[in-house]
Amino acid sequence: MKKNFDTKTVHLSNKDTKNVDSKVTPIYQTSAFKFNDLEDLENFYQGKKDYLYTRVGNPNTDELGQAVAQLEGAHAGVATSSGTSAILAGVLATVKSGEHIVASIDIYGGTYQLLANELTDFNIEVSFVDFSNTDEIENAIKPNTKLIYSESVTNPLLRVEDIDQVVTIAKKHQLYSMIDNTFATPYICVPYEQGVDLVVHSATKYLGGHSDVTSGVLVGNEALIQKAKVKVTNFGTNLSPFDAWLTCRGIKTLSVRMERHVKNAQALADALRSHPGVAKVYYPAYVSEKGNGAIVSVDITGLCDVKTFFKSLSWVKIIPTLAGVETTVSYPLTTSHRALPKEAQDKLGITEGLVRISVGIEDATDIIEAFVNAINESLQ
Numbered sequence: 182m183k184k185n186f187d188t189k190t191v192h193l194s195n196k197d198t199k200n201v202d203s204k205v206t207p208i209y210q211t212s213a214f215k216f217n218d219l220e221d222l223e224n225f226y227q228g229k230k231d232y233l234y235t236r237v238g239n240p241n242t243d244e245l246g247q248a249v250a251q252l253e254g255a256h257a258g259v260a261t262s263s264g265t266s267a268i269l270a271g272v273l274a275t276v277k278s279g280e281h282i283v284a285s286i287d288i289y290g291g292t293y294q295l296l297a298n299e300l301t302d303f304n305i306e307v308s309f310v311d312f313s314n315t316d317e318i319e320n321a322i323k324p325n326t327k328l329i330y331s332e333s334v335t336n337p338l339l340r341v342e343d344i345d346q347v348v349t350i351a352k353k354h355q356l357y358s359m360i361d362n363t364f365a366t367p368y369i370c371v372p373y374e375q376g377v378d379l380v381v382h383s384a385t386k387y388l389g390g391h392s393d394v395t396s397g398v399l400v401g402n403e404a405l406i407q408k409a410k411v412k413v414t415n416f417g418t419n420l421s422p423f424d425a426w427l428t429c430r431g432i433k434t435l436s437v438r439m440e441r442h443v444k445n446a447q448a449l450a451d452a453l454r455s456h457p458g459v460a461k462v463y464y465p466a467y468v469s470e471k472g473n474g475a476i477v478s479v480d481i482t483g484l485c486d487v488k489t490f491f492k493s494l495s496w497v498k499i500i501p502t503l504a505g506v507e508t509t510v511s512y513p514l515t516t517s518h519r520a521l522p523k524e525a526q527d528k529l530g531i532t533e534g535l536v537r538i539s540v541g542i543e544d545a546t547d548i549i550e551a552f553v554n555a556i557n558e559s560l561q
């Protein structure tokens with residue numbers, strides 16, 4: 182049928198990818214998928230066609246969910262708009278109104294806000310306890326507890342979770358377990374293989390790796406991920422196709438990036454441990470044979486002037502995130518842990534001189550020099 186101009190501008194030729202064979206998955210930047218006739222449409226509901234509407238599913242978000250599931254040794258995965266919404270999807274897949282969660286007290290600040298301030302509105306109760314003490318975990322479990330939540334390596338003090346212990350307690354009390362594996366990444370630690378039910382990532386961090394995308398992924402068994410997908414669809418917390426594509430691109434270099442990140446972090450932690458301007462270095466002694474991660478926190482309270490320290494960091498910038506290829510610093514007291522009650526900050530060690538360093542992939546000598554200089558200049 183001949184089209185007039187206004188119709189032509191709208192109906193561009195659709196370059197479907199069927200015979201293109203591109204090396205990399207194309208970006209399916211589309212909000213919906215087309216159907217040739219009503220039978221074709223029915224095929225979607227019969228499970229014979231994969232895609233209907235991007236909020237429900239999209240090839241790029243599926244590629245990301247499946248990629249992380251494979252890296253974590255899990256059966257299925259779902260990509261979401263952020264790490265936070267991946268955590269929410271995991272919670273909503275396992276816990277209902279009137280039920281209870283036992284969570285570690287030293288979790289990511291944003292997760293604390295979600296669990297402590299938002300879920301209460303849905304009548305989901307959370308007890309925060311010290312997971313380094315098994316008795317505290319067991320004592321917090323109630324008849325309506327459904328989920329145990331923690332992180333494989335915590336932020337910003339790098340406590341390494343005893344995942345076997347979390348799994349043992351969860352199985353004993355027939356609870357779900359969920360672990361945030363953002364800091365360790367599956368390069369270093371694979372909680373699903375230790376029996377954890379759900380593993381969650383802020384893919385904004387190491388999986389994406391280049392600080393250009395906000396995304397999240399939740400992995401687990403088919404049944405739980407299917408439940409989580411329904412929540413993602415109905416709460417509208419799906420990831421955009423382009424952001425899924427960027428995250429997938431990042432994952433391709435995860436191993437080489439992590440190898441360098443980890444090597445540099447170990448070198449920086451070793452160098453700062455012996456420096457008289459540093460009261461304490463937080464860096465795990467052992468996470469796995471692949472290394473101990475790439476976040477190093479230092480406490481300079483009482484030894485250095487904190488403001489001068491941050492001003493003296495030359496090329497290292499203050500950026501309240503982590504896991505990019507560049508070395509950056511953040512200040513937990515006024516950013517990630519700002520919302521925590523003062524007693525909790527004190528208990529955890531979120532002090533006035535605590536600095537979290539996200540060690541990048543630059544030359545290790547340059548990184549060490551930048552920090553040693555800043556400490557020397559701010560020594561008091």
Ligand SMILES: *Cc1c(COP(=O)(O)O)cnc(C)c1O
Pocket residue numbers: 263264265266289291292332336361363364383384385386395396397
């Ligand atoms: C950043 C982060 C989150 C939150 O992820 P967003 O992508 O910012 O929503 C959750 N957990 C940890 C450990 C994080 O570092």
